[in-house]
Amino acid sequence: MATLHSERLARDFSDGTSLRRVLFPTTLTLHPGELTVLSGPSGSGKTTLLSLLGLVLQPTEGRLRLDDRDLTDLDEADAATVRRQAFGFVFQQPMLIEGLSVRENILLAIGIQGERPSAAHQAKAEALLADLGLAGTGPLQPRLLSGGMKQRVSIARALVKDPAVLLCDEPTSALDAESGQAVMRILKRVALEERRVVVVVSHDARVFPYADRLLKIENGQIVADARERYLP
């Protein structure tokens, strides 16, 4: 499994008249088998860091590597291909596409560049659904599922392509406490048992016990980096 490494990664935003630095040079190594929680107040830069790590934003400076592969200067199409192959995303809202069935939403992560999902992919999608407690929901429309179920579908969508890195943006904030705990247990298992890099952005304290590593970010800078296992 791969290691994600950022080296003095920074990002500026322009409001049209002046530049504002929202993330100061940040050096991090994120290891497989580890669930990293990135917390901090609103506007502290945690989502910006997550976007940079997931190749959806280009850094103003610094470098990003996945193992030995430098991902910093990829053009838009190549960055999209790397995202499709190596990164899984779980968003604050499940963001499933209405009109596509649950199964099609999951397989979209495989086929978005035109590939026809193989029988093995389809079997894997069904297996993931069963694994996440959603057996039999494949043909259903997302609107028929509860919020917690949708979020688990979005986790299945992120995992169906066996990503080396799973990036989650506030995955529990739209869920009730019980569903949130269920989602975190799944993410924890994905990190530990499947040896993936898992990064969870959250300011929900109920998430922290699941972290192998807790990063705190304020004003665009990491101010604390604690490695502590809260749960066995």
Place this chain on the structure above:
Amino acid sequence: MRSLVALRLVLHDRASTAGALLGVVAIVFLVGQQLSVFFGLLSFMSVLVDHSGADAWIMSRDTRNLDAGKLIPARYLDRLVGLPEVEWAEPILIGSNLFRTPDGSYETVRLVGSRRPRYAGGPWRFAAGDQHALLDLEAITVDQIDLPKLGRPAMADLTEIGDRRVRLAAITQGARGFQGTLVFGTLEKVREIIRTPAGQVSAIVVRFTPGTDREAALARLRVVLPYASVFRTEDLSWLTRQYYVTNTGIGGSFGFSTVIAVVIGVVIISLTMYTSVLGRNRDFAVMRALGGRRRDIAFVVCAETLIITGLGLFLGFVMLAGLLHFALDSAIPCYLPAPVPIVLAVGTLLVSLLASLFALRTALQAEPAQVFH
């Protein structure tokens, strides 16, 4: 998978799909209807020329269309029939006068006289009776479409045209002229009705001997008849149509209404596709975040457009076929030459793609970063 996504979006977004479909159907049906009427009128303009069965037409000098020629001497026939290139040559007399209907009112009719027994330039298809009916000197034909207008005269009924007695001996089918009701009769009867001096005819139609070089034969006719216009049949047909299209405002009128139909369709398609894409903006951002490139998003939007256009073409052409079927035996001029539906389908497809450009532009602006709050 991208095509499947497009299909699913089309099926799910029913309101916008219905709107865009309406736009495509509007283009196909409205433009198709306009074109069918236009080509129907075109076929009326040159109907006599197109059904004459001749290779060449001889008319007066400097003639610009079939309906604007002076009379020519009938003796030209004598010069033509002796030529080895000419299989036959027949005179035609064309003029107008008033048809007396059973209730005593009058209708203007266009009379066409042709010579027995060939009746070249005469009637070509019959709903009742046949060409032999014209062996009777008083016999005339009218078209079945014009029967109501002429007071529904029955077969063998006597009436008057230009105060001359005529008998309805046959009913034609599809003989409709641009200048009004077409009535066929013998050369002698029509001469009597329109009061043309003996020895004069409106035109002479010529059929060349099989195997003759047509261009050489036409050149020969022009030498033999230096004071007449010699046309290939296709050229006279084209000149007549062109004359009416450019000089009566028909071309401009149909062109304008066709453009309006296209514009209405484009506006409907543009707005509905744009609204649909706006509503799906977040989904396109999700697709980008999942690894979709801009070209993948473009593929989905274009596939949506193609699916809607394909469906719209099917519906539009079914409606158009229904209209044409309904209008087949009515007074509405409707005719679509074979290549027109193909051109209309390709044109509609291009216009639909053009109309979806705004939507495409908006979809391509979806950024993967949008999915992070």
